[in-house]
Amino acid sequence: MENIYLPEQIKILDIKKLSENVKLFRLKKRMDFTPGQFVLAGVWGYGEAPFGPASSPYEKKHIDIVVRDTGGNVTSALHNLKIGDEITLRGPYGNGFPLDFFEGKDIVMATGGCGIPPIASLVKYIIKNRGKFSKVYLLYGARTPNDILMKDEIKDWEKQINIILTIDSPHPEWQGCVGFVTDLVKKIEIDPANAVATMCGPGPMMDALEKVLRPLGISDRRIFVSLERKMQCGVGRCQHCTIGDKYVCLNGPVFNYDEIDKSWD
Ligand SMILES: Cc1cc2nc3c(=O)[nH]c(=O)nc-3n(C[C@H](O)[C@H](O)[C@H](O)COP(=O)(O)OP(=O)(O)OC[C@H]3O[C@@H](n4cnc5c(N)ncnc54)[C@H](O)[C@@H]3O)c2cc1C
Ligand code: FES
Missing domain, CATH: 3.40.50.80 (Nucleotide-binding domain of ferredoxin-NADP reductase (FNR) module)
Incomplete structure (x- = not known):
């Protein structure tokens, strides 16, 4: 039986620091989504959290997520990753904008x-x-x-x-x-x-x-x-x-x- 909670392991292509506590992660993943939907991204052993993709829904080579480090488990673990590391990803979920x-x-x-x-x-x-x-x-x-x-x-x-x-x-x-x-x-x-x-x-x-x-x-x-x-x-x-x-x-x-x-x- 398919495990719907099992995420994919996705490689980080690039990381950009956008502000003191916010980073953009470019992920090597083609995903069809509607703006406003979300993905669950995380790090093995630390859990996963929802993020709304920031990239264009027309982009076919990657998706971008922007993560603010709240000091919590998941966002801190994501901020400690480097280019080339893998994150866990599943989705897209939810409805998106009409x-x-x-x-x-x-x-x-x-x-x-x-x-x-x-x-x-x-x-x-x-x-x-x-x-x-x-x-x-x-x-x-x-x-x-x-x-x-x-x-x-x-x-x-x-x-x-x-x-x-x-x-x-x-x-x-x-x-x-x-x-x-x-x-x-x-x-x-x-x-x-x-x-x-x-x-x-x-x-x-x-x-x-x-x-x-x-x-x-x-x-x-x-x-x-x-x-x-x-x-x-x-x-x-x-x-x-x-x-x-x-x-x-x-x-x-x-x-x-x-x-x-x-x-x-
Ligand atoms: C649909 C959806 C889309 C989201 N998109 C994004 C996104 O694109 N980028 C992004 O950075 N975050 C986004 N978030 C919020 C993000 O999911 C949370 O910041 C994350 O779950 C925190 O996880 P954590 O384990 O690091 O922290 P936790 O341990 O869950 O929380 C750590 C601390 O941060 C506080 N906190 C948790 N969530 C939030 C929040 N949403 N706002 C303010 N304080 C919070 C908690 O109260 C706690 O004090 C989104 C949330 C939802 C539901
Ligand atoms: S996150 Fe489980 S019911 Fe919405």
């Missing part, structure tokens, strides 16, 4: 800190299919300029979509917006009746992002939230990731804002 529904609409993507990986994949999809979408905004907040991830890619994306970056407080090396991501809403011009929004990040960040999107007048049904919960099996068997009567791994991680309990933990 890309067909997004077509023809204004899109606002709001994220902060290490919520950017699945959004990076979504941005790459949108840019590849730019003609199918109307106005596109990425709002991205970070603590300091050094905490803004994927800076080189962001410069490229700016040629195709509107990007508003902000940092939490003034910094000598920063000429851009200062203030929490919630302040960015004043800079957005969309048609709320024909717009969708995405929010991505851990619970407390969602409260903040809600304050960004709420004044835009986009209905809850058109706001798509990618939730983060602790996971084990990744396939709806262990109940570790439940939120109300839903499994984040199976029914999500992307939910309509009106179908979830908004009391974050």
Whole structure:
């Protein structure tokens, strides 16, 4: 009988340090996935954890995952690996963003800190299919300029979509917006009746992002939230990731804002 929990061993092609505690791992794996889905990646003996691929879904030679070292078992073990080492990988799992529904609409993507990986994949999809979408905004907040991830890619994306970056407080090396991501809403011009929004990040960040999107007048049904919960099996068997009567791994991680309990933990 097939063991659905048995991961593949995948070689690390490259590792890039994106900030003090965040690394990008380029993995030698061809994977078909939808932006917003997740993989379970790990190290033998240390366990596995969910990560949203950050690479383009059109990329056929590798996938990229971006890992913030939380000091926990899995992310610390991943950060200790070198190019050429192997990681464990299974997936993709979960639903991903409803890309067909997004077509023809204004899109606002709001994220902060290490919520950017699945959004990076979504941005790459949108840019590849730019003609199918109307106005596109990425709002991205970070603590300091050094905490803004994927800076080189962001410069490229700016040629195709509107990007508003902000940092939490003034910094000598920063000429851009200062203030929490919630302040960015004043800079957005969309048609709320024909717009969708995405929010991505851990619970407390969602409260903040809600304050960004709420004044835009986009209905809850058109706001798509990618939730983060602790996971084990990744396939709806262990109940570790439940939120109300839903499994984040199976029914999500992307939910309509009106179908979830908004009391974050
Ligand atoms: C669908 C999904 C996609 C994800 N995508 C990414 C991604 O692309 N990149 C990435 O770096 N992380 C991502 N995460 C979060 C990542 O899975 C966790 O950081 C990881 O599970 C931590 O594992 P650990 O064993 O190192 O730490 P643990 O031992 O599980 O936790 C160590 C410490 O970190 C805290 N912690 C755990 N998870 C989080 C979290 N999500 N946010 C803030 N603090 C946390 C714990 O409370 C604890 O204090 C995603 C999570 C989900 C559910
Ligand atoms: S992680 Fe096991 S049910 Fe979701």
